[in-house]
Amino acid sequence: MPGLEDLYREIILDHYRNPRNRGELPTPPAVRVEGFNPLCGDEIVVFLDVADDRVQDLRIGGQGCSISQSSASMMSAAVKGKTVAEARATIRAFKSLMSIHEQRLDGADDDGAGAGAGGPSVPEPEVKLGDLEALQGVVRFPVRIKCATLSWNTLAQGLDEAQETSATPS
Amino acid sequence: MALDVELVKKDFPILDQLVHGHRIVYLDSASSSQKPAAVLDAMQQLYETTYANVHRGVYSIAEESTRLYEEARTKVAAFLGAASTREVIFTKNVTEAINLVAYSWGRSNLGPGDAVLLTEMEHHANLVPWLQLKAERGIELRYLGVDGDGQLILDDLEQLVAGVKLVGLTLVSNVLGTLNPVAEVARVAHAAGALVLVDGAQYTPHFTTRVAELGCDFYGFTAHKMLGPTGIGCLWARESLLEAMPIFLGGGEMIRDVRLDGFTANELPWKFEAGTPPIAEAVGLGAAIDYLLAVGMADVRAHEIELTRYAMESLHERHGDDIRIFGPPDAEKRGGVLSFAYKDIHPHDISQVLDEVGVCVRAGHHCAKPLMRRLGVGATARASLYLYNDEADVDALSSALTSADRLFS
Numbered sequence: 001m002p003g004l005e006d007l008y009r010e011i012i013l014d015h016y017r018n019p020r021n022r023g024e025l026p027t028p029p030a031v032r033v034e035g036f037n038p039l040c041g042d043e044i045v046v047f048l049d050v051a052d053d054r055v056q057d058l059r060i061g062g063q064g065c066s067i068s069q070s071s072a073s074m075m076s077a078a079v080k081g082k083t084v085a086e087a088r089a090t091i092r093a094f095k096s097l098m099s100i101h102e103q104r105l106d107g108a109d110d111d112g113a114g115a116g117a118g119g120p121s122v123p124e125p126e127v128k129l130g131d132l133e134a135l136q137g138v139v140r141f142p143v144r145i146k147c148a149t150l151s152w153n154t155l156a157q158g159l160d161e162a163q164e165t166s167a168t169p170s
Numbered sequence: 171m172a173l174d175v176e177l178v179k180k181d182f183p184i185l186d187q188l189v190h191g192h193r194i195v196y197l198d199s200a201s202s203s204q205k206p207a208a209v210l211d212a213m214q215q216l217y218e219t220t221y222a223n224v225h226r227g228v229y230s231i232a233e234e235s236t237r238l239y240e241e242a243r244t245k246v247a248a249f250l251g252a253a254s255t256r257e258v259i260f261t262k263n264v265t266e267a268i269n270l271v272a273y274s275w276g277r278s279n280l281g282p283g284d285a286v287l288l289t290e291m292e293h294h295a296n297l298v299p300w301l302q303l304k305a306e307r308g309i310e311l312r313y314l315g316v317d318g319d320g321q322l323i324l325d326d327l328e329q330l331v332a333g334v335k336l337v338g339l340t341l342v343s344n345v346l347g348t349l350n351p352v353a354e355v356a357r358v359a360h361a362a363g364a365l366v367l368v369d370g371a372q373y374t375p376h377f378t379t380r381v382a383e384l385g386c387d388f389y390g391f392t393a394h395k396m397l398g399p400t401g402i403g404c405l406w407a408r409e410s411l412l413e414a415m416p417i418f419l420g421g422g423e424m425i426r427d428v429r430l431d432g433f434t435a436n437e438l439p440w441k442f443e444a445g446t447p448p449i450a451e452a453v454g455l456g457a458a459i460d461y462l463l464a465v466g467m468a469d470v471r472a473h474e475i476e477l478t479r480y481a482m483e484s485l486h487e488r489h490g491d492d493i494r495i496f497g498p499p500d501a502e503k504r505g506g507v508l509s510f511a512y513k514d515i516h517p518h519d520i521s522q523v524l525d526e527v528g529v530c531v532r533a534g535h536h537c538a539k540p541l542m543r544r545l546g547v548g549a550t551a552r553a554s555l556y557l558y559n560d561e562a563d564v565d566a567l568s569s570a571l572t573s574a575d576r577l578f579s
């Protein structure tokens with residue numbers, strides 16, 4: 001049986017105690033997206049400022065358990081300053097890390113919720129997840145996977161909305 | 171304390187299991203209880219000796235199977251203080267019992283503008299069926315509020331109940347433990363011409379249930395929370411009321427005659443039991459009732475009060491202001507359901523750390539999202555007590571909370 005140390009790695013607890021990029025951004029120009037975990041009532045709010053095809057800034061709000069909060073914090077650090085394409089690749093790589101299937105033949109999103117990633121499913125060998133790999137232990141606690149992926153699904157939705165907004169000429 | 175927990179624990183095979191090398195400290199009986207060997211044996215025995223479909227065959231094991239199924243109904247009728255077995259309808263669980271009322275009675279008695287009065291502390295099982303009728307038929311829903319101690323606010327009961335056709339409420343809250351004054355509510359409701367539906371899911375496992383004294387018109391419970399198996403529950407209602415209600419699900423069992431141009435419904439109680447029923451589950455429920463009666467419901471309740479009091483006192487003593495237990499402070503006026511917040515550690519994390527030492531508590535919204543909003547929390551951790559729990563179980567919970575604190579602070 002997996003032990004607690006597989007789940008609560010020090011880096012995760014650090015992000016939980018000292019969350020990065022917490023707060024809000026003015027909307028517009030930022031978009032604001034909310035994600036809910038209907039099972040436990042956790043909610044995540046992502047403020048996302050996308051310009052010139054790049055995540056210029058993002059902030060995280062809402063409340064949840066250590067796994068959902070630290071995952072959101074690490075996510076914010078990982079995608080801030082990245083191009084939209086890089087951010088989407090990171091989402092795909094993270095979701096694939098969270099997949100309970102050991103063997104993955106494609107990088108497809110089997111959760112469905114992050115469908116905003118779009119495009120053909122290709123493996124993401126170049127994406128370096130770094131600290132995020134610490135969340136891998138979550139896979140051994142299946143009920144907590146939804147906690148870890150909540151902010152990522154919300155980010156995917158935010159990227160879609162931000163791109164739609166910029167696609168419509170004002 | 172008349173109840174010997176040491177002996178009781180021995181009757182529950184699962185309590186011998188180890189989790190992460192620790193004995194199971196099962197504190198989630200409000201979600202579903204564990205099962206004594208007597209229940210498991212009764213079901214196994216049926217399958218191994220006399221199992222066949224009921225109400226069909228004339229061969230002897232079919233007759234025996236039918237006899238055992240109907241004997242379970244007799245046990246339930248006695249356990250509830252029902253006037254006859256015709257008042258006892260087997261359902262899948264209490265959720266289906268409430269849906270039966272909403273579909274059958276509700277759809278023949280409620281139309282646009284008709285009102286149903288519920289409470290803010292209902293389980294989703296006693297909210298969604300009525301919300302469906304609101305969406306479908308435009309019925310009006312009213313709610314009794316909950317105060318800071320987790321008690322129903324009854325000051326406005328008379329105004330709220332005026333013009334209402336049904337009052338639906340839980341007898342014991344699955345989040346707060348509150349024991350609601352159902353008989354009092356029923357008196358006011360009946361004076362206003364309303365029927366009363368009671369969700370007994372958290373009550374029947376712990377108290378002597380007397381439907382007549384409660385003064386309700388519909389009563390539902392679910393077997394898996396009272397030492398019985400999953401897959402069976404019950405709706406009780408007076409015969410005259412059930413007679414007047416149209417059928418719910420259609421199929422075999424529930425008919426007297428079927429022609430190609432119509433059918434005649436069976437008599438009570440089978441009129442509401444379409445299809446092959448949960449036969450072994452009924453036998454298991456009967457065995458659970460026998461077990462509870464042998465222990466004695468008065469002792470089950472006395473043990474619950476005593477252990478609830480010990481839990482509230484010892485948790486407060488050890489953790490002071492770090493723990494906040496929701497619901498009524500007086501153990502006599504509540505069930506053994508203890509929802510709590512501990513420091514600002516999320517319930518998911520609490521539950522996970524407790525699991526490491528074998529302590530099983532629930533974390534989440536407990537299927538009562540409107541109540542969670544009222545309490546101003548997204549989720550709580552919940553420890554719930556039953557006859558196989560003792561002070562050592564409570565102490566294990568209390569110590570494990572200290573470990574959670576060390577990890578997250």
Ligand SMILES: Cc1ncc(COP(=O)(O)O)c(C=O)c1O
Nearest residue numbers: 263264265293295340344371392
């Ligand atoms: C008060 C209350 N009502 C209804 C239910 C639903 O029970 P079941 O899922 O067995 O239908 C529960 C338990 O989950 C409950 O605690």
